Amino acid sequence: MKPAENIKKLVKNLNDQTSAEMDERVLGDVIHALEESETTIAPKRRIIMKSPIIKFAAAAAIIIAVLIGIGHFGKNGSSIALADIAERFESVPFFNLTIYVGDETSAEAKKVDIWKSEDSRIRAHEDNNVIYADFSNGKNNIVAFDRMTKEPANTMRFINAILEDLCSDGRFSLNTIINKIPSEDGITSVVTAETAASKETIMFKIKHKETPEWISIWALRDSKLPVRMCFHDPRYKAYGDFFFDYSEKKDDAFFEPNAFKSQK
């Protein structure tokens, strides 16, 4: 008699692989369907968005709308609005951001370190990889190296997505972080506008309207600089902790991939 456990194991070990022909066929049709959805769903939007001025205005309007929305709550009875924090953050020339993310499936939090230079170049450390991203002057270059061998490496999709999303316009915006990371829609509302976390710091709590996700942001009262941000999604027990540091300015070579490669 074949034990049930063996059968379970056998089923679990089933592993079919797609062929190259199938990949080609499916991806071709998928890309076509994606392109088609753009033309069928949003023809009006596409025509309007062809104009670069309108495009800029639309993007600005979205950012301003969110900032005003957040700022409106923030300014209600308090001296500092979240909009002030977001604005101040965008004017920071350089920073170091340490991110810890995890969820119920991960044994421990993933740590990512990101440094931004004055000219919008990024260096990030993730696992054994050193990643360089250059978004200055409209560039969009991301390269990664193994920290030990200094050979080119594949970056994790996670860090790629973060860097592309957050820095693609050459800026590193707090508002972008708030909107992009936890939700598909970025539908946010400030539940608690400002809480006196301490004498030196204030805290903003943002909650999504339709889902249980929330974000908290701590900032310094005097400088209005954000120092910590964390989000939590109770549905998947997903969390992220962001720590901001503005104390150390890294030199140019730190952001230069060639300098890293030539190091012995």
Place this chain on the structure above:
Amino acid sequence: MLEDKLLVIKCRRGNKEAMCRIYGKYKNYLLTLAKGLIGEQTTAEDIVHDVFVNFARSARQFQLTGSLKGYLATCVSNLARDRIRSRTRQAEALESVESIRSSSDNPEQYAIKTEQIVKLRCSLSQLPYEQCEAIILHLKGGMKFREIARLRDVSVSTIHGRYRYGLDKLRLLLNSEVQK
């Protein structure tokens, strides 16, 4: 989970690379599910194809409320059930076995490596679809009984029963194959 969310956000904006990443990430998993449910290679490939094409068509309005993996697995399961309803399953099962056999270049190697898999697939195809679905979605798809129950709008105990009866029948079928 977080990565999937970011990829879905990008797909909503029409990012082709993100769509390709999702395909690359889940293609083998979904093909295994489809083949486990339907038994036949070409139909399983068609199901995976249709799931991704439908996903791409709706990507711009797509709202991810649970896990992307679970969502795609559910789509595969639904499509597989539709196909099963519109076809004769027994005929496909025979075709399946033939297609697996013919795909092997080395008979000896094939006999060692794929004998159990062929027997398993053949036996799975002889189960009532509901039982096969409970087994594949739970064991291979990693779905919980309550998730499958919600998907099929039946009670958890019904799904658990289907799973248990399915496993018993699978064991009998596999043992009878051994005795032959």
